[in-house]
Amino acid sequence: MGHSKAFHPTYDEDEILQQDNTRAIEMIMDTYGDEIKRLVYTYMKNTADTDDVTQEVFVTIYQKLNMFQGKSSLKSWIYSIAINKCKDYLRSWHARNKRLKEKLTHAAHSSENTNETPEEYYMNQTESNQLLNQVMDLPIKYREVITLFYFKELSTKEIGQVLGMKEATVRTRLARGRDKLKECLSQERGGASHG
Amino acid sequence: MDKQLKDLKTNYEDNIPTSFTDHDKQAVLEKIKRTEHKQPAKVFPFYPKMLTGVVLAALILIIVISVNNQPNMFIGSSDESAEQHDMAGVDESQSEQEAEISMEDSTSDSDMEIRGSVNARFVPESVRVGDYYGTMEVVDVNRQGEKTTVKFNGNMELFGDFAFEGDQLRFSPHENTIPNIPLASEDVVDDILFYLKNEEFIRSEYSISDQQSLENSNQEYLLDVVGMEYTYSPNGSTVYLEVFERVSNTYETTIELSKELLAVYEQYKSSLDDRELRNLNPIDLFKMHYYAQNQDDEEVLYSLYIQGDMYGTPNSDKYFNDPFFERDDTVKENEKMLYQKLLEVDVFEEVYVSQDEAIIQFDLDTPDKKAFRLIKDHKLDVWKVAWLPMQ
Structure with missing residues (x-):
């Protein structure tokens, strides 16, 4: 599918923070590159924007590295920068305009063909990916907590720090996200079963 | 569902069609290099500021010379000018004092002092209730020893950043909005400490929980200041800003019109008389707008807009005849899709911004x-x- 897993060495937080900024950013990219890019993809849902935004994320990390005070883990700090960058991008005029165009194009062709991008086609191949597709279709506020909790294995406390919200809100969103998934899946299966 | 999602982690890692390649890494490193090469331009920010300062100083000098040559220039004989003079809260001796301050500023090399001279300045010893400084009115003055506390009401917008000082949030106004702030005649902005009277509101409004949340945010903060408590002291002044707190109502409703609102809508449709809209809340107008759009009631849709060039609304001739404003089939289809989505929303918040x-x-x-x-x-x-109501 045009994406191969490159081997990258991984480093621990202390090791990274002892280096100068240039070396540190290289180590950060080796350690967190894949997971940050995947995280960005869950917001962007297309590879072109994912490439651009991921690049921006690492440039920002490099620029702000001296400001990292160690109050949270390096991983949480990197995640919060990545998430903020994604949200900034999605809020931008450029992204809104692009989404509107996509919606209009999709609406115009929806009756004739499925209009799937190659990425969507790949993801739809297996039945086991049905749930993952449903996660990707959730509203962002639910999608992000589910991604961070289940796929990135962050605790609700860490998610709260990363997203700048209370732990209770994270838990509520997780529960609502799960409910929405159940609802979508049962609708898709004809409303007969419940997950 | 919990277990299913936990098991999904491998699928997520395998099936998100993207990975961070060496090519990506090189692209980031090159971008960092390019960014760093651009930075030397910022090494000389002093020159443009100095230029602005010199121009300002020259302007102040010209005004001072003009005033000295024609002492009656600003003192008219009419009551009106006397009233204006009073409104400005500047008596003659104060003007002289300010002129002296300006002169001092103009001869100083410090950019900060020159910039400070454009602020509305009050003299702590003589400031009175009812005086205006810029858009702020003095509503209370309290003198205790060397300290003078002046309370202002009014409206000013300040851009700036926040920082934590211990547990307390401090505000640093941006250079371009500093001239909006009334200052004591001897104060320099950088020496004043700005705090917030309604800090809790600001924290929740901007989701500021700790220093980390500030560092993570790229946001530029805009404060809608409605009050200010300025405590002047020769040893350092402190200012508490009061920010406008929005009033909001939450409605658990849908976008569909109730029977009563539908009746108002029909009445309005037949008359297009705005008086029919009295007693309606913003949420009602919001619903009527989308209802009109969905019904393709073009005249109602247009009539519900606030009218006038000052609001950017085109006149009716342009709106109905200029092809630029035509709602073609694609636009209508898009609007219908939006309306369907709006029908699913069941909570709306009505916020009175001002x-x-x-x-x-x-x-x-x-x-x-x-x-x-x-x-x-x-x-x-x-x-x-x-x-263009949607933001």
Whole structure:
């Protein structure tokens, strides 16, 4: 599918923070590159924007590295920068305009063909990916907590720090996200079963 | 569901069709290099500031010379000019004092001092209730020893950043908005400590929990200041800013018109008389706008907009005849899709941003809340839809 897993060495937080900024950013990219890019993809849902935004994320990390005070883990700090960058991008005029165009194009062709991008086609191949597709279709506020909790294995406390919200809100969103998934899946299966 | 999602981690890692390659890594490193090469331009920010300072100083010098040559220049004989003079809260001796300050500023090399001279300056010893400084009115003065506390009411917008000082949030106004702030005649902005009277509100409004949340945010903060408590002391002044707190109502409702609102709508449709809209809340106008759009009631849709060039609304001739404003089939189809999505929303928040402006906020499938803007027509005492209302 045009994406191969490159081997990258991984480093621990202390090791990274002892280096100068240039070396540190290289180590950060080796350690967190894949997971940050995947995280960005869950917001962007297309590879072109994912490439651009991921690049921006690492440039920002490099620029702000001296400001990292160690109050949270390096991983949480990197995640919060990545998430903020994604949200900034999605809020931008450029992204809104692009989404509107996509919606209009999709609406115009929806009756004739499925209009799937190659990425969507790949993801739809297996039945086991049905749930993952449903996660990707959730509203962002639910999608992000589910991604961070289940796929990135962050605790609700860490998610709260990363997203700048209370732990209770994270838990509520997780529960609502799960409910929405159940609802979508049962609708898709004809409303007969419940997950 | 919990277990299913836990098991999904491998699928997520395998099936998100993307990975961070060496090519990506090189692209980031090159971008960092390019960014760093651009930075030397910022090494000389002093020159443009100095240039601005020199121009300002020259301007002040010209004004001072003109005043000295024609001492009666600003003292008119009419009551009106006397009143204006009083409004400015500047008596003759104060003007002289300010002129002296300005002269001092103009001869100083410090950019900060020159910049300070454009602020509305009050003299702590003589400031009085009722005086105006810029857009702020003095409402209380309290003198205790060397300290003078002056309370202001009014309206000014300040851009700036926040920082934590211990547990307390401190505000640093940006250079371009500093001239909006009334300052004591001997104060320099950088020496004043700005705090917030309603800090809790600001924290929740901007989701500021700790220093980390500030560092993570790229946001530029805009404060809508409605009050200020300025405590002047020769040893350092402190200012507490009071920020406008939005009033909001939450409605658990849908966008569909109730029987009563539908009756008002039909009445309005037949007369297009804005007086029919009296007693309606912003949320009602919001619903009527989308109803009109969905019904293709072009005349109602246009009539619900606040009218006038000053609001950016085109006149009726342009709106109905210029192809630029035509709602073609694609636009209509898009609007219908939006209407269907809006029908699924069941909570709306009506926020009164000011006395003249309200927004309706709601969640669609987007990262941020949608906001629909309405403007109050005070003449008719009705809310109308802002031109291009969706934000």
